[in-house]
Amino acid sequence: MRIIVLLALLIVPSISFAHPHSWIEQYTTIEGKDNHITGLKMVWSFDAITTAYTLDGEDMSKAHRHVTLQKVGASIIAHMMPDHFFTYFYRDSKPVRFEMVHQYHVTMPKHKMILYFTIPLAKPLALDNHELKLLIFDPSYYVDMYWDNIHSIKFSPNLQGHCKFHIEQPHPTAKDVSYAMSLPPDADPDYKLGQVFTQKLKFRCSQ
Numbered sequence: 001m002r003i004i005v006l007l008a009l010l011i012v013p014s015i016s017f018a019h020p021h022s023w024i025e026q027y028t029t030i031e032g033k034d035n036h037i038t039g040l041k042m043v044w045s046f047d048a049i050t051t052a053y054t055l056d057g058e059d060m061s062k063a064h065r066h067v068t069l070q071k072v073g074a075s076i077i078a079h080m081m082p083d084h085f086f087t088y089f090y091r092d093s094k095p096v097r098f099e100m101v102h103q104y105h106v107t108m109p110k111h112k113m114i115l116y117f118t119i120p121l122a123k124p125l126a127l128d129n130h131e132l133k134l135l136i137f138d139p140s141y142y143v144d145m146y147w148d149n150i151h152s153i154k155f156s157p158n159l160q161g162h163c164k165f166h167i168e169q170p171h172p173t174a175k176d177v178s179y180a181m182s183l184p185p186d187a188d189p190d191y192k193l194g195q196v197f198t199q200k201l202k203f204r205c206s207q
Helices: 048-054 067-086 173-182
Strands: 022-035 034-048 085-092 102-107 115-126 133-134 142-148 154-155 163-170 202-203
Touching: 022 202, 034 048, 034 085, 034 102, 034 133, 067 102, 067 115, 085 115, 142 202, 154 163, 173 202
Parallel strands: 022 142, 022 154
Antiparallel strands: 022 034, 034 115, 085 133, 102 115, 133 202, 163 202
């Protein structure tokens, strides 16, 4: 079972016959220490409808709210793990390996659930001016995940002044859009679809 099932995305009649079914606004901090990149700090804000359905039937009373939100967070992290936490990081087109996610928590300040988590790198990356590329997406495109603008990307204090970046927007064709909009909710997942619609963060860091 994937996070798609966990979040029960097929719930709104107006979008029940089109991809995507859910939206996550994301904020990413590239973390570093001692002239190395050490991890990726994520903040994901879920849309209000997905939040409401995900928490439907859960005990959100004042006494149990914190425990409930952490349980939901643990389930999301566990279900994303086989898909690299929906996060794909490359150095010169070669995948960068991650460690397990252990730091995470969920809040709900208003009507939107917010997931905070950190993905540590298996091995720190030196600031050697190699091209780095980060993509965050659901391969099946049930979930649309996006950075709203360049202010959604930050670098930790140890990296500020060392890195230059830009966000490359996707350019799906009219055929791609038509195909995504035509997929019924019970269609077999197309795991190539998400990458067609995802943004790419490209950056270089040097000492």
